[in-house]
Amino acid sequence: MTETELKHVPEDVSVVAEPSHDAEDRLTPEFVTGVLERVDSGDAEGARALVEPLHPADIADLFELTPSDRRQALAAALSDLLDGDVLAEMNDYVREDLIDALEPHQVAEIAGELDTDDAVAIIEDMEEDDQRAVLRALAPDDRAAIEEALSYPEESAGRLMQRDLIAVPEHWTVGDVLDYLRGNEDLTTDFWEVYVVDAAHHPVGCCALSWVLRTPRSIAISDVMAREQTLIPVDMDQEEAALKFQKYALISAAVVDQSGRLVGMITVDDIVHIIQEEAGEDILKLSGAGEGDINEPVMDSYKSRVRWLIANLATALVASTIIGLFEGTIAQMVTLAALMPIVAGVGGNAGTQTMAVTVRALATNQLTQSNTWRTIRREIRVALLNGATVAVVIGIGVALAFTNPQLGAVIAAAMMTNILIAGMAGVLVPLTLERYGADPAVASSVFVTMTTDSMGFFVFLGLAAATGLTG
Amino acid sequence: MTETELKHVPEDVSVVAEPSHDAEDRLTPEFVTGVLERVDSGDAEGARALVEPLHPADIADLFELTPSDRRQALAAALSDLLDGDVLAEMNDYVREDLIDALEPHQVAEIAGELDTDDAVAIIEDMEEDDQRAVLRALAPDDRAAIEEALSYPEESAGRLMQRDLIAVPEHWTVGDVLDYLRGNEDLTTDFWEVYVVDAAHHPVGCCALSWVLRTPRSIAISDVMAREQTLIPVDMDQEEAALKFQKYALISAAVVDQSGRLVGMITVDDIVHIIQEEAGEDILKLSGAGEGDINEPVMDSYKSRVRWLIANLATALVASTIIGLFEGTIAQMVTLAALMPIVAGVGGNAGTQTMAVTVRALATNQLTQSNTWRTIRREIRVALLNGATVAVVIGIGVALAFTNPQLGAVIAAAMMTNILIAGMAGVLVPLTLERYGADPAVASSVFVTMTTDSMGFFVFLGLAAATGLTG
Missing domain, CATH: 3.10.580.10 (CBS-domain)
Incomplete structure (x- = not known):
């Protein structure tokens, strides 16, 4: 099926053999250190000689791997290599850092070399004043193209497209x-x-x-x-x-x-890039980690994460209140306090599994109205099997460990119930959020965890109270 | 910047206006039902007329959206439309379903039309006997190409490449x-x-x-x-x-x-496809949801998920054992049992946030040896801020609600400590797994949750015991 004849070649030719990269195509720490040492000692020439052979994507990586307080010095040493292609490949936060230190006419010069989409990516995150200054410094046709692109909503095709075409x-x-x-x-x-x-x-x-x-x-x-x-x-x-x-x-x-x-x-x-970002985003959204970029300023990460921790605190209070209802039961048998997190925790894990599957299926358009009920039934079946298995294991284990078959039966029944509830919550919560136009990846986790925690405690302690368990 | 002059056109031309698709380019439930009704009533001609205008990717979607027990009937009605391009676009599980019902010579006919990579994708998942039968039925050059591709490891470039090139x-x-x-x-x-x-x-x-x-x-x-x-x-x-x-x-x-x-x-x-799959996979791995495909057979989903639930059960037992150490303390003040899941839960959430960020950064090669320590320090800083905020909120809240400042101080200190531990576990666990050649997305969750649960209970109950808290 190949187009030309293959001829035998005896010698072993190493395909990718740059000492600057490790086996997984990442820049080696030795290389990064080598460049930065030359920059620190004023040997800009030597630093440039090391960096020049690199692909623009690797030069962008080099800036990302450099501590933020040394990036300006690196940029000064490599100024002629820091062109539009490198900036276009760079992490947003790292690029903003560098761009902030440049004069508008320098940014305009770089933006002028680029395709519209890459120029827009560089300019769109700037402060409005700086943005206007850069636009004024651009050639009229580039300026018109970029202004038009900026007139489209963020994250739309209009921002992404290039206008040069055949x-x-x-x-x-x-x-x-x-x-x-x-x-x-x-x-x-x-x-x-x-x-x-x-x-x-x-x-x-x-x-x-x-x-x-x-x-x-x-x-x-x-x-x-x-x-x-x-x-x-x-x-x-x-x-x-x-x-x-x-x-x-x-x-x-x-x-x-x-x-x-x-x-x-x-x-x-x-x-x-977008496919990769969007697919990877769900995991960050589900865990409430915001942008989840290791180059994000600490205060930004703090702000986006603490909101979810406070939300989580509020839902934990619901679970705590439910436990509070059963303080009398716990006082009679303190062992219940030690066992109840098991029911809540494993239920939470089961809910997270189903939720992850549902969120991915929604994100990839695999789960639509046509197969919604089938998917719900499927998840309930899986939950029944999982619930039965875990319930038997924990039930027998607890019955033997505490020589208390009734306690074993209560925890088994609670576990079965909670895993079933978890399975339903894991599929219904994201579906409901999607139905009402919300992003299922963003808020599902809070609701599912609240459900599995609260119901885990409620069912376990409630059954213990109802069956008159005592130590 | 465009290459040809744009001329003004007054009328509004709708761009995508097929009634078979909804606004998000998914097949509508009405369309799917319409096709299946025609199949059920024996109107293969009518079903084919509806499906024929569709892109192969949409025909593949149609099969995915059809309940599994009706897919064979749909395949029979649409047999001439079910070609290699459609099969290449189809979900693995759905395709296996259909392929299993075909004779080897039919599979060989389809595989012969395809590029090597697509033919391999269809053949590689078959049982060995069936695979041999299909290979025998192929033309000699196609067979040689596919056999060579199959000689490369699964998920390698050799399986993915096509041999036709210029x-x-x-x-x-x-x-x-x-x-x-x-x-x-x-x-x-x-x-x-x-x-x-x-x-x-x-x-x-x-x-x-x-x-x-x-x-x-x-x-x-x-x-x-x-x-x-x-x-x-x-x-x-x-x-x-x-x-x-x-x-x-x-x-x-x-x-x-x-x-x-x-x-x-x-x-x-x-x-x-691979970028999308690999980026989306992490969320499924982290939650222990296996392949996480809604088309996967129920028993396969059960098997892959129950393993993680049992692992989670084991780690929950560790946390439970730690609580057991403090039964005396809890007996003196049952309120501790109601409050302790808050410390463990919010800590778990904080750990998951850091873990998600770390796993993504590792998967995208953004986190390397050069910036490991910087990233750890960064996560500790975020954890200190988050911990301080949540500790103040919960500390004041509990002190007021229970009119017990000492209890407020204990839960605040425990929360601060656990969020800090969570931040460190969230970054160190995936990094350590990666360093030892394990996939950080697969096992991180179990270790991080075990750490935050156990330490949450231990620090909170331990502080309560040490400071002689009583109700």
């Missing part, structure tokens, strides 16, 4: 397209598909470059193009656009405005 | 490349870059198709190609390959064998 009229032949591409110096080289548009600049098809290359010059482009193409509305949320790229295995997609005109293009390399 | 010698001109592409009917059309190889078939550069198209025929391809290219070793884990695609914004990458020869190509559309 659009050709539908009556052209493949030869016309080839001549146009080769004859116009100013055209972008960063494209993978050609869009075919009608007289009103509405997309009517798209054509992968491999098709342009494999087709004789005389054939009409409209005979080669794919007529079915995924169009991204300019105000579509970036997460939805990312799901489309994934679902339809797109390399690039045309972005259209409200009237259906072609206004830009999104390429998959910009989307890959 | 490789050209370095002495060719752009014109030679164009003539070669246009003159050979058998070449693949699924490529975005041309690889340039030396006489030993080692890659020496790559050239995006846009560069081939924008360059005059007479120029040597070696003057246009990029000499720096990311090579993927054939045995590299797919997750690592995905990180490379993301870091270097790749569209496709050459895969090389141990001796450095070009043996295949991976394109970004195959990688996007």
Whole structure:
């Protein structure tokens, strides 16, 4: 199936062998230290010599791995290497740090080199005054493009798209397209598909470059193009656009405005970051860790996390109040106090399992109205099996350890009930939040934990009281 | 910045207006029901008419949304639409379901149409006997390609790559490349870059198709190609390959064998699924939810989840034992039993936050040896702030509610301590697991929860006992 003959080569050729990287393609601590030592000793030349061979993404990593109080010195030493490509690859917080120290005209110079989407990413987080100063320092056409992009909502396709693209009229032949591409110096080289548009600049098809290359010059482009193409509305949320790229295995997609005109293009390399971010975000949201970025300033992390801890405190008070109702029962048999966290804890874990599955299925559009009831029934079945297993284990264990079969039966029944409740809460809470337009990843955890804690204590202590358990 | 003039178009053109899809590009329940009703009433023709306009990814979704006991009937009605592209897009479990019902020669027919990587995805999960039967029924060259792919480890680049690619010698001109592409009917059309190889078939550069198209025929391809290219070793884990695609914004990458020869190509559309899966996996692993797929058979979900619940039960017993040590203290003041889950619970939440951040930072290669200590110090600072805030709130609240300042002081001190311990456990547990080669997402949760539960109870009850608190 390969296109050319494979010939035997005897010697072993090491494929990736830069000493600056470890086996997992991360910069080594020795390399980072080496660069910073040269910067500290005033050897900017030596630092530059080390860094110059690196890919812009690695230079961005180098800044991220440098302690924040030494980044300005590093930037000064490497100033000519710190270009737009490096900034575009950089973590938002680290970039803001560096950008803040630059003059507006320096930022404008960097932004002018970049595609619209990368320029917007650099400018959108600046203070309004600084932003205006940078925009004023830009060339008029770059400025217009960036201002238009900034007019779209944050995290929308309009912010993400680049306006440089190749659009050709539908009556052209493949030869016309080839001549146009080769004859116009100013055209972008960063494209993978050609869009075919009608007289009103509405997309009517798209054509992968491999098709342009494999087709004789005389054939009409409209005979080669794919007529079915995924169009991204300019105000579509970036997460939805990312799901489309994934679902339809797109390399690039045309972005259209409200009237259906072609206004830009999104390429998959910009989307890959979003897919990765959005998929990874759920875990951070579920745990209440906010942005969850290790480069975030401490005070920002504190603010986003403490809110959830306070919310958690409030739900813990509910559970505590429930325990308070049974103080008389506990006073009669203190062992109950030692056993009750088991029922609540394992129930909480079971709820978290179901919740994680449900949140992922919702995020990837796998769970829709068509299979909601089936999924709920499925989770209840799993919960029944899990509950039965854990209940038998803990029931027998407690009955033997305390030589108290009644205590064993109570904890087994409570465990079974709580795991079942956990399974239902784990699927119903995210579904309900989604139904009412809330992000299921953000608030599910608080409600599910409150349910499993409260019900765990209530069922266990309630059963103990009702069956007249005493030590 | 756009390449062609934009003309004003008055009418509003709706971009995506298929009634089969809802606003988020999911199939509507009405559509799914409509298809299944036609299948049930024997109207295969009508079902096919509804489904035919759909993209293969949507047909795959239709099968996923259909209850498992009706999928065979749907497959029978739509047999001619159920081709390799649809199967390649389908959820693994749903596909296995369908494949199991097909004869080996039918599977072979489908696999023969596909790229190697998609064919491998279909065949690799089959029982060994069935797999052999399918391989026997394949054409010899397809069979050889698939057998070679299957010889690479699961989840490696070798399984993921396609062997159809365009490789050209370095002495060719752009014109030679164009003539070669246009003159050979058998070449693949699924490529975005041309690889340039030396006489030993080692890659020496790559050239995006846009560069081939924008360059005059007479120029040597070696003057246009990029000499720096990311090579993927054939045995590299797919997750690592995905990180490379993301870091270097790749569209496709050459895969090389141990001796450095070009043996295949991976394109970004195959990688996007992996990035999404791997990033989403962490949340499922952390919660102990196994594969976490809503299409997984109930017994498989049960088996993967119950293991973690039993592990959680074991760690809950540790916490329970610690409480048991203080039964005398609790007997003197039963209120302690009602308050102690607050200390453990909020501590657990704080630990989960830090753990989620650490696991994500490790998974995305943001946390390396160079910034480990900085990250630990950072998390301790956040924990001190969080701990102080929550301690003040709960301390004052409890002191007032129970008119017992000493009790308030004890719970505040315990909360502060436990949140600090939680912050350290949340970052140190995943780091330690990673250092010893374990997947930090898999086992971190159990250890962190055990720490925060046990220490929460121990510190709170221990302080209460030590300070001689009584009701």
